[in-house]
Amino acid sequence: xxxxTKTYLLISILVVVAAINLVxxxxxxxxxxxxxxxxxxxxxxxxxxxxxSGFAISVANxxxxxxxxxxxxxxxxxxxxxxxLSGDDVHGHAxxxxxxxxxxxLKYVVTSWDNxxxxxxxxxxxxxxxxxxxxxxxxxxxxxxxxxxxxxxLIDELEPLDRNYNKHKKISEELAENARIIGxxxxxxxxxxxxxxxxxxxEKKLEFEIGLRKLLGIPTWGxxxxxxGEVHEDLEIIPRENAxxxxxLEPLWESIQIRIQILEERALLSPEFNIAKNExxxxxxxxxxxxxxxxxxxxxxxxxxxxxxxxxxxxxxxVNIAVFVIVVIVVRQSMSPLESITRAISKVKEGVYGDxxxxxGSDEVGQLVSNFNIMSDTIKEKEEEARKTDIxxxxxxxxxxxxLKTPLVPIQGYADILLxxxxxxxxxxxxxxxxxxxxxxxxxxxxxxxxxDAQKLELGQLRMKKEVRNINETVCSSxxxxxxxxxxxxxxxxSYIKDMNISHxxxxxxxxxxxxxxxxxxxxxxxxxxxxxxxxxxPTEIKINVKDNGIxxxxxKQKDLxxxxxxxxxxxxxxxxGSGLGLAICKGIIDNHGGQISVTSSxxxxxxxxxxxxxxxxxxQPKSPIGTA
Numbered sequence: 001x002x003x004x005t006k007t008y009l010l011i012s013i014l015v016v017v018a019a020i021n022l023v024x025x026x027x028x029x030x031x032x033x034x035x036x037x038x039x040x041x042x043x044x045x046x047x048x049x050x051x052x053s054g055f056a057i058s059v060a061n062x063x064x065x066x067x068x069x070x071x072x073x074x075x076x077x078x079x080x081x082x083x084x085l086s087g088d089d090v091h092g093h094a095x096x097x098x099x100x101x102x103x104x105x106l107k108y109v110v111t112s113w114d115n116x117x118x119x120x121x122x123x124x125x126x127x128x129x130x131x132x133x134x135x136x137x138x139x140x141x142x143x144x145x146x147x148x149x150x151x152x153x154l155i156d157e158l159e160p161l162d163r164n165y166n167k168h169k170k171i172s173e174e175l176a177e178n179a180r181i182i183g184x185x186x187x188x189x190x191x192x193x194x195x196x197x198x199x200x201x202x203e204k205k206l207e208f209e210i211g212l213r214k215l216l217g218i219p220t221w222g223x224x225x226x227x228x229g230e231v232h233e234d235l236e237i238i239p240r241e242n243a244x245x246x247x248x249l250e251p252l253w254e255s256i257q258i259r260i261q262i263l264e265e266r267a268l269l270s271p272e273f274n275i276a277k278n279e280x281x282x283x284x285x286x287x288x289x290x291x292x293x294x295x296x297x298x299x300x301x302x303x304x305x306x307x308x309x310x311x312x313x314x315x316x317x318x319v320n321i322a323v324f325v326i327v328v329i330v331v332r333q334s335m336s337p338l339e340s341i342t343r344a345i346s347k348v349k350e351g352v353y354g355d356x357x358x359x360x361g362s363d364e365v366g367q368l369v370s371n372f373n374i375m376s377d378t379i380k381e382k383e384e385e386a387r388k389t390d391i392x393x394x395x396x397x398x399x400x401x402x403x404l405k406t407p408l409v410p411i412q413g414y415a416d417i418l419l420x421x422x423x424x425x426x427x428x429x430x431x432x433x434x435x436x437x438x439x440x441x442x443x444x445x446x447x448x449x450x451x452x453d454a455q456k457l458e459l460g461q462l463r464m465k466k467e468v469r470n471i472n473e474t475v476c477s478s479x480x481x482x483x484x485x486x487x488x489x490x491x492x493x494x495s496y497i498k499d500m501n502i503s504h505x506x507x508x509x510x511x512x513x514x515x516x517x518x519x520x521x522x523x524x525x526x527x528x529x530x531x532x533x534x535x536x537x538x539p540t541e542i543k544i545n546v547k548d549n550g551i552x553x554x555x556x557k558q559k560d561l562x563x564x565x566x567x568x569x570x571x572x573x574x575x576x577x578g579s580g581l582g583l584a585i586c587k588g589i590i591d592n593h594g595g596q597i598s599v600t601s602s603x604x605x606x607x608x609x610x611x612x613x614x615x616x617x618x619x620x621q622p623k624s625p626i627g628t629a
Contacts, residue, residue, distance in 0.1 A: 013326075033093075033094070034093075034094045034095055035298065035301075035302060036302070037090065037093040037094070037095060038084055038090075038095045038098070038298070039295055039298050039299065039302075041080050041083075041084065041090050041091075041095070042080075042084070042106075042109070042291060042294055042295060042298075043291065043295055044080070045077055045080065045081075045109070045113065045287070045291055046287075046288055046291055048073050048076060048077050049077070049113075049116060049284055049287055049288070050284075051069075051073045052070060052073050052074060052077075052116075052117070052120045053120065053123075053280060053281070053284060055067075055069045055070035055073060056070055056120040056121070056123040056124045056280065057123060057277065058070075059124045060123055060124055060125075060273060067124070070120075070124065074117055074120075074121075077113060077117075081109070081110055081113065083095060084098065084106070085097075085098075085106070085110075098298075101297055101301075102294070102297060102298055102301065105290070105293055105294040105297055106294060108290045108293075108294070109287070109290045109291055109294050112283065112286045112287040112289075112290045113287055115283050115286070115287075116280070116283040116284055116286070116287045118283075119276070119279050119280035119282075119283045120280050122276050122279070122280070123273070123276045123277055123280050132262060133262060133263060135259075136259035136260075136262040136263050137186055137189060137190045137259075137263065138190075139255075139256070139259045140182070140183075140186045140256055140259050140260060140263070141183065141186055141187060141190065143252065143255065143256050144179065144182060144183035144186065144256070145183075146252060147179045147182070147183075147249075147252060147253065147256060148176065148179045148180055148183065150245055150248055150249045150252065151172065151175045151176035151179045151249070152176055153245045154172045154175065154176075154215075154245045154246060154249060155169070155172045155173055155176060157242050157243075157244070157245050157246075158172050158238070158242060160242070161238075161239070161242060164236060165236065165238070167235055168215060168235060168236075168238060171211045171214055171215055172211075172215070174207065174211055175208060175211050175212065175215075178204045178207050178208045178211070179208070181200065181204050182201060182204050182205065182208070182256075182260070185197040185200050185201045185204070186201065186260075186263065189201070189263060198263065198264055201260055201263060201264060202260075202264045203227075203228060205257060205260045205261075205264075206223065206224065206227070206228055207228050207230070208253065208257075209223060209253075209257065210223055210225055210228070210230050212249065212250065212253055214233065214235050215235070215238065215246055216246065216250060217234070217235070217237050219232070219234075220232050220233075341357060341368065341369065341372060344357050344372065344376070345372075348376065348379070357369045357372060357373060408441050408444060408445045408448070411437070411441045412438060412441050412442065412445070415434055415435075415437050415438035415441065416438065418434050419431060419434055419435065419438065447581075464505045464508060464589075464592050464593070465505050465507070465508075466503050466504060466505050466593070467503065467504075467505070467506070468501050468502065468503050469501065469502075469504065469506050470499055470500065470501055471497065471500050471501075471502050471504065471509075471535070471542065471544075471613070472497045472498060472499045472500065473506075474504065474506045474509050474510055474513075475495060475497045475509075475513055475533060475535075475544065476495060476497065477506075477510055478510045478513035478514045478517065479493060479495045479513070479517065479533055481514065482514065482517050482518065482521070485521060486521060486531070489521065489526045489529070490526050490527045490529075491521060491524055491526065491529035491530070491531060492529065492530045492531065493517070493531045493533075494530075494531070494532055494533070495532070495533035495534075496532070496533070496534045496535065497533065497534070497535045497544070498535060498537070500535075500537070500542065502542060502613055502615060503613075504593060504613055505589075505593070508589045508592075508593075509589070509593075509613075511585070511586075511589065512586045512589050512590065512597075512611060513533070513544070513546070515582045515583070515585070515586055516546040516586065516609045516611075517531060517533070517546060518582075519582070519583075519609075520546060520548035520550060520607070523548055523550030523551050523552075523607065524548050524549060524550040525550070528549075529548065529549065529550065530548065530549045531546065531547070531548045532545075532546075532547045532548075533545070533546050533547075534547070539615075540614065540615055540616065541595065541612045541613060541614045541615055542612065542613050542615065543610055543611070543612050544610070544611050544612075544613075545608055545609070545610045546608070546609045546610075547606065547607075547608040547609075548606050548607060548608075549606040550606055550607060551603070551604060552601045552602050552603045552604050552605045552606055552607050553599065553601040553602075553603070553607050554602075554603045555602065555603075558599055558601065561583055561599055562583045562584055562586070562587040562597065563584060564581055564584040583597075586611075590611050590612075590613075593613055593614070594613075594614045595611055595612040595613045595614060596611070596612050597609065597610070597611040597612075598610050598611075
């Protein structure tokens with residue numbers, strides 16, 4: 001029998017078994033669904049009770065538009081309770097009529113809901129604000145503007161007096177400032193943002209009273225002057241012609257002070273409202289407790305009913321297991337030839353081509369084996385051709401880059417001779433053009449060097465001359481070479497490397513550090529850029545970090561960062577040039593040292609390149625330099 005026919009047969013068996021299971025379970029679940037929907041509707045009473053609280057308080061605050069919302073929520077709970085008691089559908093779901101213990105507990109919920117509803121409607125009808133405190137706030141806010149104007153006039157009125165009245169002038173300025181603060185704190189109390197406004201209001205009232213008494217020549221005994229940093233003192237009486245505003249200020253302050261005292265002692269919310277709200281909250285907790293008990297008992301009933309249906313489920317489970325075992329046996333017999341194909345494909349994945357699979361069947365598996373054997377031979381032939389092509393390409397690229405490097409040396413040399421003016425004076429424009437030639441040749445030489453190093457790495461021909469040397473000297477040499485460029489760009493470049501002898505190729509590690517620092521110099525902003533080169537010491541390796549505060553590297557760009565010819569900004573309008581080989585070469589050098597190189601960065605938050613060098617080779621290396629290929 002063909003595999004497809006077997007598959008269809010097995011699928012048909014599984015479908016029939018699944019259909020029988022669904023019919024039996026559906027019949028069992030219908031009864032439970034009705035009770036589950038009832039439990040959900042009962043649980044929703046708690047949510048709607050919270051909404052009733054919020055709408056009741058909102059209406060009491062004067063938001064009449066929430067009155068309709070409050071009525072809707074109350075009606076909805078009444079509707080749900082009525083439907084559950086009668087067993088009617090609720091919101092399109094069938095509901096079972098409660099019985100026994102569930103029915104008794106539901107009566108408690110109905111009673112607690114009626115009590116809570118009554119308290120909530122009482123809150124709705126209760127005034128939120130204390131009338132006397134509200135009148136006091138309105139009076140202070142109304143008169144505070146006059147108070148501020150009079151204190152400002154008092155400052156102007158005392159201005160012509162001589163220095164004997166400097167203390168009076170200072171007190172008048174403090175009165176003006178306290179008048180403004182009194183108005184601000186009263187306004188905060190009026191909008192409900194009181195916080196510690198009552199305490200501030202009390203303090204500023206006392207300061208105003210002390211200052212006013214001093215100016216009026218009234219003793220301050222009996223006032224707690226120490227609590228606000230004042231002292232009892234007698235000041236020289238202000239001349240009558242300069243005290244007209246002060247005389248107007250006294251009665252106004254007396255009237256305002258009385259209202260402020262009310263605000264110190266009483267809150268804006270009325271005691272009746274607080275009592276009604278607390279009663280509503282207490283009844284809400286009782287309702288929540290009754291609902292929780294009802295839901296808990298109903299759930300216990302469902303669990304008990306589920307246990308009674310376990311026999312049906314266990315029977316279905318036994319049948320399902322038997323069918324599953326039969327299906328597994330048949331599938332295993334049919335798919336066993338595929339194990340050979342899987343092993344062969346695993347070898348292909350590991351790069352082993354040309355192996356053949358022995359299978360003589362003529363079914364779909366036999367056709368698959370025949371096609372695989374042909375494919376394996378074809379891939380082996382193509383791989384040999386590709387390997388030869390890659391070797392020829394690498395050798396050609398290594399040769400051509402070496403040949404391109406040769407004519408650049410005299411170009412640079414003659415450009416330097418011309419710029420030094422050994423062959424005659426040059427105009428500024430000539431110097432500019434020759435400098436462009438020199439810079440372009442240097443850029444081209446750098447790209448060619450990168451290409452040459454990349455190809456040597458690819459061919460395993462890049463020489464590493466490892467020796468046990470002080471890593472601090474190697475890193476500092478790279479840093480010092482770039483200090484001038486950093487200073488020219490107003491970039492802070494620092495290094496913190498401790499002395500430690502470790503096996504490495506100084507020139508190649510300098511090449512890596514220099515490349516990383518140059519990348520950071522292009523990434524940071526002139527004037528605010530910072531580049532730090534630091535070292536971490538562990539028992540098995542050292543870790544050198546090059547950290548900057550530049551533009552950073554997006555996370556989606558980091559995975560390909562060390563591949564050849566990859567650039568974060570590959571557009572034609574990018575600000576910085578480069579071959580895209582620098583980091584690939586750095587990785588090759590560090591890999592040859594037995595270390596690792598990595599990057600940690602995020603966009604606009606800088607980047608940290610880290611490289612590790614193992615210590616174990618250092619202890620084995622002699623102190624004299626050793627060259628390795």
